[in-house]
Amino acid sequence: MGKGRLYGLGVGPGDPELITIKALRYLRAAPVVAYYVGKEKRGNALSSAKPHLRADQIRLPLVYPVTGKKPEPPYDYEGVMRDFYDEAAEQVAAHLDAGRDVAALCEGDPFFYGSFMYLHDRLAERFETEVVPGVCSVVASASVLRTPLVYRDQRLQVIAGTLPEETLTRMLSEVEAAAIMKLGSNFEKVRRVIRALGLESRARYVERATMEGERIRDLAGIDPESVPYFSMILIPGERWRGQ
Ligand SMILES: C[S@@+](CC[C@H](N)C(=O)[O-])C[C@H]1O[C@@H](n2cnc3c(N)ncnc32)[C@H](O)[C@@H]1O
Known part of the structure; x- marks a missing residue:
């Protein structure tokens, strides 16, 4: 056989x-x-x-x-x-x-x-x-958030929230577009970095995209204790106005 x-x-x-x-x-x-x-x-x-x-x-x-x-x-x-x-x-x-x-x-x-x-x-x-x-969850999250992720020649960074704060700061300091995954207990650290870099108004958060219990929330109002592992922050590329 x-x-x-x-x-x-x-x-x-x-x-x-x-x-x-x-x-x-x-x-x-x-x-x-x-x-x-x-x-x-x-x-x-x-x-x-x-x-x-x-x-x-x-x-x-x-x-x-x-x-x-x-x-x-x-x-x-x-x-x-x-x-x-x-x-x-x-x-x-x-x-x-x-x-x-x-x-x-x-x-x-x-x-x-x-x-x-x-x-x-x-x-x-x-x-x-x-x-x-x-x-994959990155494109599913973009759809749920109704946000085009990358236009034209923009760069998309996929980043794990588990990385140290200094590494996240370095990676996001020249961000064009990013998906920050593996949040859970790393959420507060990631939010701190996003705030310090002045990116909060661009950042969008979703948990359990397309799953039962899907939730979209503003970064500001989130209780870090409530953030599940199946969540993501997207920083979409700036809207392309050329077309
Ligand atoms: C181990 S990775 C698995 C990724 C998966 N293989 C994919 O293609 O999307 C787990 C991470 O993916 C993200 N993730 C997976 N499914 C998700 C969903 N439905 N909504 C939001 N984030 C999700 C979360 O950031 C989570 O921490």
């Missing part, structure tokens, strides 16, 4: 209708559906894909050992996560070795900051693998 194929399927930013026709076809055909999920959480990728699943598909949850704020040393966060991804890859590999195709669900796009990459790194040389791109 041949080995199964691994599919990394971008399921989009939240709205189940924002999946591509191709990803949907592979999703419906796969006997095994794997997805990352936080402990006692529903899993965003699963929520997006759920309306499309068949009752007879095997579901393989890959449960993160840590969710929320990254624990400080001496907790070996990187080591724990490496072991987790090794173990997750072996769980997926067991199905592939048994000849079953596995559809790995990925929130947004698989290769755009997606945890599918860690499965890909471990399995793509052992098993036939195909990746189907998805609608």
Whole structure:
């Protein structure tokens, strides 16, 4: 019996209708559906894909050992996560070795900051693998905020809010347009930088774009404690008035 194929399927930013026709076809055909999920959480990728699943598909949850704020040393966060991804890859590999195709669900796009990459790194040389791109959260957020993101030859920076304050300040000091991701507990730091650089009037905030519970808020009124991980600040490029 041949080995199964691994599919990394971008399921989009939240709205189940924002999946591509191709990803949907592979999703419906796969006997095994794997997805990352936080402990006692529903899993965003699963929520997006759920309306499309068949009752007879095997579901393989890959449960993160840590969710929320990254624990400080001496907790070996990187080591724990490496072991987790090794173990997750072996769980997926067991199905592939048994000849079953596995559809790995990925929130947004698989290769755009997606945890599918860690499965890909471990399995793509052992098993036939195909990746189907998805609608990523940056463009979904721009649509929800109704703001064109970049005109003409403007530069777009994609920035992780997890970076140190000095790095964020340096990166944003010559911003043309930016998407600042991974907010959560980093929100206050990011807002401080945006204020210090005089960018607050240009910055737009959205949480859970296209998902249930989507919210758009002004930066000024946000309680940092209320900011979820699935949120983003966009600084759109200046409007092009030439056309
Ligand atoms: C690990 S990255 C995953 C990105 C994903 N693969 C993509 O293509 O968009 C997680 C970050 O993406 C952003 N994000 C993902 N989905 C989002 C959504 N629906 N609304 C706002 N931000 C989102 C948040 O900034 C979050 O911290």
